[in-house]
Amino acid sequence: MSAAAIPESVSPSRLVWRRFRRHHLAVASLVLLTLLALAALAAPLIERALGLDAEAVNLFGRFAPASADHWLGTDELGRDVLLRLLYGGRVSLFVGLVAALAAASIGTVVGLVAGYIGGRFDAVLMRLADGVLSLPMLPLLIVLAALDPVKLGLPDAIAQSESLSLYRIIFIIALVGWTTTARLVRGATLSLRERAFVEAAVAQGASSLRIMARHILPNAISPILVATTLSVGNVILLESVLSFLGLGIQPPVASWGAMLTNAQEMIWEQPLLAIYPGLLIFLTVIAFNFLGDGLQDAFDPRSTVPGRGGSL
Amino acid sequence: MQAYIIRRLIQGLGVLLVMSFVIYGLIGLMPGDPIDMMIQADPNLSTADAARLRALHGLDRPIVERYWTWLGAALAGDFGYSRQFARPVLDVLLPRLGNTLLLMGVSFVLAIAIALPLGVAAARRPRSLADQAINLLCFAGISVPAFWLALLLIMLFAVTLGVLPAGGMAPAGMQNPGLLDRLPYLVLPVLTLTLASVAGLTRFLRASLIEAMREDYIRTARAKGAGETRVLWRHGLRNALIPVVTVMALDFGTLFSGALITETMFAYAGMGKLIYDAIMNNDYNLALVGLLFATLVTLTANLAADILYARLDPRISYR
Numbered sequence: 001m002s003a004a005a006i007p008e009s010v011s012p013s014r015l016v017w018r019r020f021r022r023h024h025l026a027v028a029s030l031v032l033l034t035l036l037a038l039a040a041l042a043a044p045l046i047e048r049a050l051g052l053d054a055e056a057v058n059l060f061g062r063f064a065p066a067s068a069d070h071w072l073g074t075d076e077l078g079r080d081v082l083l084r085l086l087y088g089g090r091v092s093l094f095v096g097l098v099a100a101l102a103a104a105s106i107g108t109v110v111g112l113v114a115g116y117i118g119g120r121f122d123a124v125l126m127r128l129a130d131g132v133l134s135l136p137m138l139p140l141l142i143v144l145a146a147l148d149p150v151k152l153g154l155p156d157a158i159a160q161s162e163s164l165s166l167y168r169i170i171f172i173i174a175l176v177g178w179t180t181t182a183r184l185v186r187g188a189t190l191s192l193r194e195r196a197f198v199e200a201a202v203a204q205g206a207s208s209l210r211i212m213a214r215h216i217l218p219n220a221i222s223p224i225l226v227a228t229t230l231s232v233g234n235v236i237l238l239e240s241v242l243s244f245l246g247l248g249i250q251p252p253v254a255s256w257g258a259m260l261t262n263a264q265e266m267i268w269e270q271p272l273l274a275i276y277p278g279l280l281i282f283l284t285v286i287a288f289n290f291l292g293d294g295l296q297d298a299f300d301p302r303s304t305v306p307g308r309g310g311s312l
Numbered sequence: 313m314q315a316y317i318i319r320r321l322i323q324g325l326g327v328l329l330v331m332s333f334v335i336y337g338l339i340g341l342m343p344g345d346p347i348d349m350m351i352q353a354d355p356n357l358s359t360a361d362a363a364r365l366r367a368l369h370g371l372d373r374p375i376v377e378r379y380w381t382w383l384g385a386a387l388a389g390d391f392g393y394s395r396q397f398a399r400p401v402l403d404v405l406l407p408r409l410g411n412t413l414l415l416m417g418v419s420f421v422l423a424i425a426i427a428l429p430l431g432v433a434a435a436r437r438p439r440s441l442a443d444q445a446i447n448l449l450c451f452a453g454i455s456v457p458a459f460w461l462a463l464l465l466i467m468l469f470a471v472t473l474g475v476l477p478a479g480g481m482a483p484a485g486m487q488n489p490g491l492l493d494r495l496p497y498l499v500l501p502v503l504t505l506t507l508a509s510v511a512g513l514t515r516f517l518r519a520s521l522i523e524a525m526r527e528d529y530i531r532t533a534r535a536k537g538a539g540e541t542r543v544l545w546r547h548g549l550r551n552a553l554i555p556v557v558t559v560m561a562l563d564f565g566t567l568f569s570g571a572l573i574t575e576t577m578f579a580y581a582g583m584g585k586l587i588y589d590a591i592m593n594n595d596y597n598l599a600l601v602g603l604l605f606a607t608l609v610t611l612t613a614n615l616a617a618d619i620l621y622a623r624l625d626p627r628i629s630y631r
Contacts, residue, residue, distance in 0.1 A: 138569030
């Protein structure tokens with residue numbers, strides 16, 4: 001039979017893209033996130049183009065309103081708000097993406113191993129995941145974020161480093177964030193390992209590692225992708241809270257959450273300073289949530305509620 | 313069932329014990345130690361004095377040994393003194409626990425009262441305009457940082473409109489304020505915490521109800537001539553609520569994290585703020601016991617969820 005006889009042949013990935021496009025909010029979110037990421041990446045270029053310095057303190061130009069020079073005005077030290085937001089976006093987006101990916105990687109490995117090997121190993125890992133989930137997370141994260149790097153036995157070069165707070169927060173979030181993915185992947189693995197193609201691979205003498213990596217993981221990738229996208233939003237929220245409480249990203253690197261710490265004391269003088277960073281956190285997080293929602297619909301059309309036919 | 317509850321209680325105690333050791337160890341790794349602070353407070357302290365104090369408080373012994381000492385005292389009901397308040401830890405903690413439970417309880421009830429009609433309205437006609445509007449609100453609700461929401465509410469109601477206090481517990485200088493005096497101070501914290509938890513609850517309720525409305529017993533109910541309202545509320549919702557109850561109880565842990573943020577934002581004298589302040593001010597005894605209390609509250613809520621689950625759904629049996 002020639003290909004022409006089939007009216008329309010569509011590859012699975014095209015089908016996913018097609019279904020994704022129908023989710024207008026998800027598409028809009030993708031555009032918004034791309035623009036935000038590009039603007040954050042281009043922060044040094046924009047800085048040069050505007051002829052400003054993001055760190056430059058100008059005490060005579062404090063709380064300046066929006067103008068041609070300072071598009072969003074200046075903050076309590078006379079620094080340009082737009083540039084600080086863009087640099088803050090770099091930090092928030094970087095932490096969100098890297099921490100979510102790290103958590104997803106740990107969760108994927110744990111879930112695969114627990115689901116494939118099973119037995120006592122599985123029981124212990126899942127009990128651990130349950131335990132982590134049932135803890136009062138924020139207070140514990142605050143403790144973890146407040147630990148003294150010197151007492152942890154870290155070498156001075158790391159303990160004194162300026163970007164320590166950045167990596168510490170990524171590490172902490174990954175440490176507690178892996179459980180969702182782990183459960184998800186474990187569930188998928190449990191059902192996938194009973195499938196015929198896995199049996200065939202076992203019969204051919206494939207090693208466990210190969211089966212997990214080549215046969216099970218690719219089939220479980222879409223829920224992982226959805227969960228990871230959704231978790232980026234959560235991570236950004238978590239980072240912003242910790243930074244806001246003064247335990248996340250330390251100055252002079254300012255994430256959006258950290259910018260709000262200062263803004264909180266200025267709400268009488270300059271309320272807009274408290275609006276911008278929060279609005280950006282909100283928009284970024286909601287965009288990642290819409291994106292995850294759209295991906296879920298696109299990957300698994302059955303999971304959505306039927307538009308018609310339901311006689312509710 | 314009884315055997316199950318007893319087993320869970322023993323497990324819970326085990327978790328609490330493990331957590332107490334982990335937190336004890338972590339707190340030892342936080343910057344500064346009590347003796348350093350005494351040296352700072354009293355410049356006349358010599359090195360020999362410091363070493364003597366260290367030995368007196370047992371700080372020169374290995375951490376496991378110190379933990380055993382602490383555990384022994386704690387089991388006898390002695391949780392030590394709070395450095396900030398110079399009072400026994402429990403005396404500081406218990407009144408705050410009441411404040412937090414009041415905040416959490418009111419928000420919890422309000423969140424359910426809002427989520428229930430919203431979830432039902434959304435699930436009644438999936439993909440309808442109402443459903444989409446509610447869905448959008450829910451997405452906004454789960455995406456908004458709680459502390460920013462608190463900030464916005466303070467800006468609107470305390471700064472711009474000036475109708476509610478920006479924070480605190482009661483009018484300044486008032487002794488033993490009654491609930492009525494405290495009411496204006498409760499509005500914004502409760503509102504923040506409610507808004508933060510209502511979205512997730514609504515989404516879950518909607519999904520669960522839509523799922524339930526596809527079941528065979530719904531068709532049976534319709535076939536025997538039950539009206540649509542009766543089908544929805546009596547047959548659909550009652551079954552849909554079973555998983556929702558579990559999620560609500562599990563959410564108590566999340567609610568506690570929310571309470572920490574809310575209390576800190578509004579200077580509300582609750583457990584969450586107490587724990588935060590204790591950690592930030594190196595009040596080790598208080599931080600440790602506070603964190604354990606928070607864990608205890610969450611574990612209890614989890615157990616309550618599982619017991620309720622079995623009560624509500626006769627198909628579930630625990631062994």
